[in-house]
Each structure stands twice: as C-alpha cells, then as structure tokens.
Amino acid sequence: xxxxxxxxxxxxxxxxxxxxxxxxxxxxxxxxxxxxxxxxxxxxxxxxxxxxxxxxxxxxxxxxxxxxxxxxxxxxxxxxxxxxxxxxxxxxxxxxxxxxxxxxxxxxxxxxxxxxxxxxxxxxxxxxxxxxxxxxxxxxxxxxxxxxxxxxxxxxxxxxxxxxxxxxxxxxxxxxxxxxxxxxxxxxxxxxxxxxxxxxxxxxxxxxxxxxxxxxxxxxxxxxxxxxxxxxxxxxxxxxxxxxxxxxxxxxxxxxxxxxxxxxxxxxxxxxxxxxxxxxxxxxxxxxxxxxxxxxxxxxxxxxxxxxxxxxxxxxxxxxxxxxxxxxxxxxxxxxxxxxxxxxxxxxxxxxxxxxxxxxxxxxxxxxxxxxxxxxxxxxxxxxxxxxxxxxxxxxxxxxxxxxxxxxxxxxxxxxxxxxxxxxxxxxxxxxxxxxxxxxxxxxxx
Numbered sequence: 001x002x003x004x005x006x007x008x009x010x011x012x013x014x015x016x017x018x019x020x021x022x023x024x025x026x027x028x029x030x031x032x033x034x035x036x037x038x039x040x041x042x043x044x045x046x047x048x049x050x051x052x053x054x055x056x057x058x059x060x061x062x063x064x065x066x067x068x069x070x071x072x073x074x075x076x077x078x079x080x081x082x083x084x085x086x087x088x089x090x091x092x093x094x095x096x097x098x099x100x101x102x103x104x105x106x107x108x109x110x111x112x113x114x115x116x117x118x119x120x121x122x123x124x125x126x127x128x129x130x131x132x133x134x135x136x137x138x139x140x141x142x143x144x145x146x147x148x149x150x151x152x153x154x155x156x157x158x159x160x161x162x163x164x165x166x167x168x169x170x171x172x173x174x175x176x177x178x179x180x181x182x183x184x185x186x187x188x189x190x191x192x193x194x195x196x197x198x199x200x201x202x203x204x205x206x207x208x209x210x211x212x213x214x215x216x217x218x219x220x221x222x223x224x225x226x227x228x229x230x231x232x233x234x235x236x237x238x239x240x241x242x243x244x245x246x247x248x249x250x251x252x253x254x255x256x257x258x259x260x261x262x263x264x265x266x267x268x269x270x271x272x273x274x275x276x277x278x279x280x281x282x283x284x285x286x287x288x289x290x291x292x293x294x295x296x297x298x299x300x301x302x303x304x305x306x307x308x309x310x311x312x313x314x315x316x317x318x319x320x321x322x323x324x325x326x327x328x329x330x331x332x333x334x335x336x337x338x339x340x341x342x343x344x345x346x347x348x349x350x351x352x353x354x355x356x357x358x359x360x361x362x363x364x365x366x367x368x369x370x371x372x373x374x375x376x377x378x379x380x381x382x383x384x385x386x387x388x389x390x391x392x393x394x395x396x397x398x399x400x401x402x403x404x405x406x407x408x409x410x411x412x413x414x415x416x417x418x419x420x421x422x423x424x425x426x427x428x429x430x431x432x433x434x435x436x437x438x439x440x441x442x443x444x445x446x
Contacts, residue, residue: 044078044079045078045079046078046079046080046341046344046347047078047079047080048079048080049078049079049080049081049340049341049344050080050081050082050083051074051080051081051082051083051107051108051341051344051345051348052082052083052085052105052106052107052108053071053082053083053084053085053106053107053108053109053348054085054086054087054095054105054106054108054109054110055067055084055085055086055087055110056086056087056088056089056092056110056111056112056331057086057087057088057089058086058088059086062364062365063364063365066357066360066361066364066365067084070351070352070357071084073351073357074347074348074351074352077347077351078344078347078348080344082348085106096109096119096124099124099336099338100122100124103338105336105338106336106339107335107336107339107340107341107344107345107348108333108334108335108336108339108345108348108349108352109333109334109336110160110331110332110333111157111331111332111333111334112329112330112331112332113148113149113157113159113328113329113330113331113332113396114148114329114396114397114403114404116148116149116151116156116157116332116334116399117148117151117399117400117401117403118401119334120151120156121401121445123337124336124337125156125157125334125335125336125337126156126334126335126336126337126339126342126345127154127155127156128155128156128157128158128334128335128346128349129154129155131158131346131349131350132155132158135350135354137350137353137354137355137358137371138158138350138353138354140355140371140372141159141370141371142370142372142392144328144393144394144395145159145162145328145370145394146159147328147395147396147399148328148332148396148399149332150399151399156334157332157333157334158332158333158334158349158353159330159332159353159370160330160331160332160333160352160353160358160361160362160367160370161330161331161358161361161362161365161367161368161369161370162328162329162330162362162367162368162369162370162391162394163290163329163330163367163368163387163391164290164326164327164328164329164368164387164390164391164394165216165217165220165288165289165290165315165326165327165387165390166288166289166290166312166313166314166315166326166386166387166390167182167286167287167288167312167313167314167315167386168279168286168287168288168289168293168294168310168311168312169285169286169310169311169312169313170195170279170284170285170286170305170309170310171308171309171310171311172308172309173195173199173285174191177194177195177198179191179194179195181313182313182316183316183320184316184317184318184319184320185221185224185252185316185318187316187320188206188286188315188316189206189256189260189262191205191206191285191286192204192205192206192256192260192262192263192285192286193205193260193261193262195262195285195286196261196262196285199285201264202264202283203282203283203284203285204262204263204264204267204275204278204283204284204285204287205262205263205285205286206256206262206263206285206286206287207263207267207270207275207278207279207284207286207287208253208256208257208263208267208268208270209270209271209272209275209287209288210267210268210269210270210271210414210417210418211269211270211271211272211274211414212271212408212411213271213272213408214271214411214413214414214417215229215327215397215407215413216272216288216326216327217253217272217287217288218249218250218253218413218417219325219326219327219395219397220288220315220324220325220326220327221249221250221252221253221315221324222245222246222249222250222253223249223324223325223326223395224249224315224316224317224318224324224325225244225245225246225248225249225252225318226244226245226248227240227243227244227245227246227247227248227249227250228240228245228246229241229246229397229398229438230398230400230438230439230442231398232398236439236443237398237400237438237439237442237443238439239434239435239436239438239439239442240435241413241416241431241432241434241435241438242428242431242432242435246431247427247428247431250413250416250417250427250431251427252318253417254417254420254421254427257421258420258421265421265422268417268418268421268422269414269418272287272288272289272293275287275289276289276293276296276297276300277300279293279297279305280296280297280300280301280304280305281300281301282301282304282305288315288326290387291312291383291384291387294307294310294383297310311382311383312383312386312387313386314326314386314387314389314390315390322389322393323386323389323390323392323393324390324393325390325393325394325395326390326391326393326394326395327394327395327396327397328391328394328395328396330367330368330370331365331367333349333352333353334349335349355371355374358370358371359371359374362374368384368387368388368391372392375388375391375392376388398442400442401445402441402442402444402445403442405441406437406438406441406442410437410441412434412437412438412441413434415434416430416431416433416434417430
C-alpha cells in the first residue's frame with residue numbers, strides 16, 4: 001500500500017512530531033514501533049532472540065570494531081544477538097525492494113536520509129514517533145535535523161550521522177591576492193572577480209554548478225534569501241520558485257555567470273566532480289563541495305595542489321549574519337515494517353543512534369555528529385569547522401519520493417538557469433515554467 005500524503009517537515013512539524021506524537025488516547029496505531037516500557041536492566045527478557053541489522057557499504061577495521069562493540073553492548077542490555085549483514089550501497093535498492101515484496105528482510109536498516117520519503121511511500125518503515133519521544137538522547141538532536149525523517153507529522157527514522165557542503169577555495173591565491181574570507185554575498189563576488197582578473201578568463205573565480213548536483217550549490221543562496229523549493233499545503237505540493245526569496249537567490253546564482261562573469265558561460269553543465277578536476281588543474285578559485293574532494297584533488301593534481309593550497313569556508317548569508325543554510329545530507333537508521341520484534345528493534349535503534357554510539361558512528365564514519373556538544377568539538381578543526389558551523393543551520397530538499405526526478409533526471413532548475421543565462425527566457429518566465437513542472441513532478445503520486 002502506498003502512502004500518498006507526504007509532507008515536507010519544517011522545524012515546527014519536526015518539533016510537533018518529536019514532542020507530542022501519539023499523545024492521544026486509544027490503542028497503538030498500526031505499524032508503529034512501541035516505545036519499550038521496560039528499562040535496559042530488564043533487557044535479558046529478550047534473551048535467545050536475534051535481530052537482523054543491515055548496514056550499508058563495505059566494512060573496514062574501524063567499522064568492524066564499532067559494530068562489534070555496539071552489538072556487544074546491545075546483547076549486554078537485552079540478551080539478544082545481532083545478525084549483522086553488510087549491503088553494498090549499489091545493491092541496497094534491490095535488497096529493500098526484494099524484502100518488501102517477499103517479507104524477508106531486516107529488522108533494522110541503515111538508510112540515506114533522502115531515501116526515507118520514498119520508502120515511507122511504499123509503506124516499508126515503522127512509525128517510531130513514540131520511540132523518539134521517549135528517548136532523552138533523541139530530544140537533544142536539533143529540530144532542523146529531523147526534516148527528512150518526519151512525514152505527515154510522524155517520525156520514521158532517526159538521524160545517525162550528517163554531512164553538508166561548504167566552499168573549497170585556493171588558500172594560496174587568497175593570500176597572494178590579499179583576499180579575506182568572504183562574509184557576505186558582495187564579498188564573495190568581489191573575491192571571485194579579483195581571481196578572474198588576476199588568473200585569467202579561463203579560470204572560474206566561483207565555479208557555477210549546472211550539473212546533476214547543481215541544487216547543492218544553488219540552495220544556500222535561495223535559503224539565505226528566505227526562499228524554498230516547495231511546500232506541502234492542502235494535501236499537495238505547492239512550488240515556491242516564483243516567490244521573492246527563491247527568485248532573489250536564483251538571480252544571484254545565475255548572475256555569477258550572466259552579470260558578474262566569475263564563471264564561464266561555456267561551462268554551464270559541469271557538476272562538482274568535473275569542477276573538482278578543473279580545481280586540481282588550477283582553473284577554479286572557489287566552488288561548493290564536501291570534504292571528500294581534498295584527497296581526490298591532491299591525487300589528480302599530482303601533488304601540485306595540497307593541504308597548503310586548499311581550505312574551506314562556510315558559504316555566507318547575504319547580510320553577513322553567519323553561514324547560509326546548506327544541504328543537510330547524512331545517514332539514518334530505521335525499523336523495517338516487518339520487524340519480528342518492534343520492541344527489540346526499538347531498543348537497538350535507541351542504542352545505536354543514541355548519544356554515545358550515534359556520536360561514534362558519525363565521527364568514525366567520517367560524518368558530522370548530530371549532538372550539539374559533539375559537533376562543537378569540531379570548531380577547532382580547520383577542515384571540519386566550516387562544515388560543523390553550516391550543519392547547525394542545514395536544511396533539506398522537499399521530502400517527496402519524486403524529488404530526485406526533479407532534481408536530477410529532468411533537471412528542472414538546471415534547465416531554468418541555463419535558459420536565463422543564455423538569454424532564452426527572462427527570470428520570471430523561466431521560474432514560472434519551472435514551478436509548473438516541479439509541481440507536476442512532485443504531485444504525480446498524489
């Protein structure tokens with residue numbers, strides 16, 4: 001059975017889900033994982049049971065150690081064993097589909113947070129609202145980080161580790177050209193123009209991303225201006241692309257090419273992978289990406305661009321008030337709807353994503369921890385600090401299973417941006433057309 005009412009979660013919605021979900025009387029809703037009534041000390045009542053847990057990816061020594069210690073602690077608390085299975089990321093979709101069709105799958109599974117809505121739409125995940133409400137640890141996770149997990153006021157997964165994007169820049173160029181770290185949009189343009197003026201027209205001062213992950217670069221400008229992509233209102237998705245906030249952010253981003261000339265018009269289709277290659281070749285001064293590009297650039301540049309030449313800063317808000325909100329990525333942990341013992345699965349979820357093991361999962365897996373005090377420890381790390389600061393205000397794209405189609409396959413905003421930059425449409429026409437297309441895509445399952 002498909003669930004057709006899928007709503008994007010604002011901070012208010014998330015707060016409602018965490019604070020008051022399932023507070024009314026009556027029996028437990030079907031498919032909801034109950035908050036365990038027994039304390040951890042009574043856990044041996046689960047002795048002899050076995051929980052199947054799917055982790056995604058390929059294990060390494062660090063992850064093996066983490067999972068061994070997590071599962072040992074779980075057995076100590078509950079008396080139950082864990083059947084841990086590692087599923088390669090490329091195989092996950094097929095495995096979940098088979099599990100849903102055949103009724104044989106995990107009790108608990110790892111997820112990419114942007115996949116939650118799609119599997120809620122397939123009625124594959126248990127409602128864990130009561131579990132979240134009953135966990136003191138989960139109450140410490142900031143409300144803005146529950147966006148992907150909260151659908152129609154119900155919580156279906158727990159955030160496990162996060163990620164976001166910042167601006168990678170040529171630290172050596174900034175020093176040589178006397179450029180200070182940009183604190184406003186105007187600073188960003190001024191810095192980019194100075195790079196182009198000194199390094200040449202074939203160099204992008206701030207590289208425009210118009211490829212498959214373009215919205216990762218566009219969204220901070222849109223969110224900083226108070227705009228958004230879409231909202232779930234009155235039982236359907238309503239596009240917000242024509243509203244002033246979105247228009248302002250979109251205008252600024254397209255102007256980087258069309259007006260300011262800090263990125264070349266011949267490179268409108270490049271994604272972050274292709275931009276990183278140009279960065280490694282000394283053809284880019286700044287672009288939006290993640291920390292993983294550092295190692296790749298070092299290798300591709302054959303040592304010419306190393307740690308001394310690279311650094312990150314948070315993309316700034318327009319007015320200099322702090323970091324602009326950027327995309328909230330990351331991994332979640334959820335209870336599969338066919339879990340043999342939802343109560344036992346809930347115990348595992350609370351332990352794995354709780355403060356101790358949730359923080360370890362993130363740090364040891366190269367992600368950002370979700371608990372504020374753990375995240376604050378990254379403030380002194382020169383590489384992680386910009387990501388940690390940005391993550392505090394991170395936001396998500398519309399929590400709809402068809403967002404990926406609008407975002408990538410049909411490239412709605414990418415096409416609109418190219419039309420504006422190439423002079424084929426004015427901004428109002430381009431965004432009006434894009435808004436109609438976005439609504440059609442997001443509402444096709446309603």
